[in-house]
Amino acid sequence: MKDPDTTAEKVGLSEAVSATALQKAEEYIEQEEGAANKLKGWLATFVTLAAVAMSVFHLYTAYAIVPTQTLRPVHVAFVLALCFMVFPVAQRWRHRIMWWDWIAAALAIASVYYLIQGGDDMMDRNTSPLPWDVAFGVVMIALILEAMRRTAGWIMPFICCLFLAYALGGEYLPAPWTHKGYEVDRLVGFMYMTLEGVFGSAVDVSSSLIILFTIFGAFLQYSGAGKFYIDFSFSAMGGKPTGAGRTVVLASFLLGGPSGSGVATTVTLGSVAYPMLAKVGYEKNAAGGLLAAGGLGAIISPPVLGAAAFLIAEFLKISYLDVLLMACIPTLLFYFALFLMVEIDARKFGMHETTFEKVDTVWNLTKKYWFHFLSLVSIIVFMLWGFSPVLSVFWATVVSVATSFLRSDTALIPRDFFRGPGLARRFLQTPFMKAMEGGSIGVLNVAATCAGAGLIVGVVTLTGLGLKFSSIVIAYAGGSLLLTAIFTSLVVWIIGLAVPVTASYIICAVIAAPALTKLGVPEFAAHMFIFYYAVLSEVSPPTALSPFAAAAITGGDPYKTTMQCWKYTVPAFLVPFMFVLDPSGQGLLLMGSTKALANANWWSIAEVTITCAIGIAALAAGFQGWALRRATTFERVMLIVAGFLLAYPGWVADVAGIVLVVIALAMQVLRPQLQPA
Template sequence: MGSRANAAGRTVVLSSFLLGGPSGSGVATTVTIGAVAYPMMKRAGFERNAAGGLLAAGGLGAIISPPVLGAAAFLIAEFLKISYLDVIWMATIPTILYYLSLLFMVELDARRFGAHGEPYVPEMSLWQLTRRYGFHFVSLVSIVIFMVWGYSPTTSVFYATLMTMLMSYLTRETALTPRKLVKALSDGSTSALTAATTCATAGIIVGVVTLTGLGLKFSSIVIDYAGGALLLTALYTALIVWIIGLAVPVTASYIICAVIAAPALIKLGVPDYAAHMFIFYYSVLSEVSPPTALSPFAAAAITGGDPYKTTLHAWKYTLPAFLVPFVFVLDPQGIGLLLKIPANGSVVDIVLITLKAAFGLAFLAAAAQGWALRRATAVERIWLVLAGLLLVFPSLIEAGVEALIGRDIAYTATAGLVIGILVLVKQLMLPAPRGLHAAGRQ
């Protein structure tokens, strides 16, 4: 991809997915990839704040990507009394949609910034790289295999760690010598202590909330303020989870909000698994939200950009994808995004809701970037937003319009697709207003 204009952005997204999934750490993924990728992005023409925002958004994907989900996968499984693999299964489509949204943004960035490709001569082919370094993936895959065989998460990780140590001796450069082994054990212990203290503190809060009955009272308060409306309850819940996430790490935020916020959604008929996944995704949003915003601030330190402008760019990259959790809470068909077959539905419904969400995110990404086939006018951006919302929230919009006009309507998703296509056709056939291209690259 090195000679293509969008190669730098694509590389960041793909490498974030490959590194972030196993690591589960947004900041670590951002820093690791940013140190290597930013010089390439700079040469390709990316503006420094936008580059930092993309790096932070890619790092954020580490927390929502299987198989680790920032350690939340095990917690969700424990809360719902389901298997770890069920959680991974539910997170699959939202993760794909998240990275797909980032790829849409990257494609538009390449046009908006006038990015250009960098000459690239690979030292080794893909097969040679896989043959030489592919064994690093064995430990990651082995965790899933051990859990499929029925081992507990702790036992699976233990055996996978032993396998990692043994596999390291396949090459001289990766061999865990005594000094490297001691360093690895030291770093691992330090990381474990951080996670342990976080979970212990969150456990105290959860215990107090549970024993005092505050969780049930809190959910009743939220429902009362929302007037029993599911949409308002979901909005209030997302806001509460986001605010709590500003003060504590993602894992602790999920633990706390799973006790005090999830019951409000469940009381209104949302499946428990959908409510918990909704809370998890909005716990993650705090990773790119000021004043903490660890990933964007780390990215800004690498790119030399403004931390707050970088944070705003990170929000722009991530927000279209963060509409997805509302789909499986508000739309009866939306649980298809969690690979659950809707009531009276089939696998076809899962495919359809996924395609609708993908097209909707593409239109919303174009609206957020202000660029589709060319720079979009204000009116075109409004139409793109409408098209995206009609595709992402068809049932919600149908219900809202029906309540206003008192008549049944249908095919709002089709209308959204038609509107989006018409905007693209208009851009393809009509020239851009004078000065619009120049303004887009300033």
């Protein structure tokens, strides 16, 4: 880092990040969410109405009963049709809808209509489909692959094609990968005409939960909740040497909770927080790394988490409240690690105090906008009252809409709306309608990925690939749980280099989780282990979109920013090993459910949490080279080794780790007497 005493003069930053930097950061959001068209005129109105219709349909299905055989295909029809209208086939045709886009959208609707009108008879003949069944099924699969390509690039469609090729040509593969192979008719029938392929568990979650949470997040954003969370964090944390870093950590938690998007949280926060970080002495790459690390926490922060969290509930057949419960302690430990790194930064680099202009006091902000906190916790409150996750987010959305009218500056429909001409046109421009549109548009990339992931899950189910893969991993690990966990984390990490978190989790949940469960790891611990390592895809090149977006804002080097982000997050990423290597570590997940927690040993949970926190602190000090004061190389090695030992459950490793921490700290305390300056 640069000399903090001259940082402000050398940087010469304005209080706003340049438009060029923000535009470049938006490009990374487009890499994650697709490069959307910006339409005008009647085309923009048509797309808005279609997106609003999608939101209305899903809000209706949250409250009414719609058969699964109807809900999932209609959801996919909406997603595909909007994908072809919102995302261009190539950059040269951006900001317009071409004739082939209309044809693709019409074919998506036709394929779903054909499936629904076929009823139960259609599903019953999936093993011997008719020629028209196969034709529409092939069209549906091709459209899903193209929608994924438009929203997320070539890699995910390519992986899906590899899985489909594996299903078709299994008899030609060497052992142990070989299987009998399937004809095109049989494969298409399974993928298109059952609830095990395209319309399987991933689309089930997308159509019943993810879409509702994106609508909820859109209403929060358009009612001004995001701005309030940032203002609140600035007022609460500003002024002290560690205030800048603490502000990023707190604001990323508050912003990330409802959004669940790492890149969006990084860009939203970075555009206003980077000048503050630069003032107190953060170098460009370090500031970008901290912003990206904070954004990464959005994917693991209740109440929304990332889209993969909804899939965990579906795969494990548990309530979403149980997933939130499991995420509580790991999330606290993640932000504890970030707070430690921020505190060490302030001492290590001698950051100075600086005064930030506060928009208002914490008390005044809370008094004016307290209802935004109500929106944030209402989902959990409704679930604790016994509502299903679907109804909980539905009523939380109602609460968000209703409370927005408590103040004129947050009202989703302006109070003077009914005055003046052009009522219908002005209604389309209200924050309420923009939130309804944004909720549907925001889910398109995830929903398209879920539909494509259905192809992968279908192949794994049809061919038994998951059991074969787990047997191979266990064989390579020699039956060792530790090696199996390491190999599994590497598999998840490698897959995560190429695909988003949601896709990475789905692929690894069906092919890698069985390896852990075969060795006695509970299913909930295995899936949470995979989820947390899938999150690493956000900070791992070449798809490290959060650090790259942060680097665009700070003007730093993307890869150096990525390494700084790893420095901030690596202590917390040893936590998943604790809850798969030993039963006591499952206390970090609060035993996986409310029922198990009722009979749990709370002392054991507290013990493993404190041990993990000490391990994280040791790793933070070791990687930063600073504990009570600057650490020597020997002290750093001891602290890092201690951190790894404390991450491995068992009293021998814990005692050894704590002894090393005590020795390292004692050496720092005694050093001035032994080595006087």
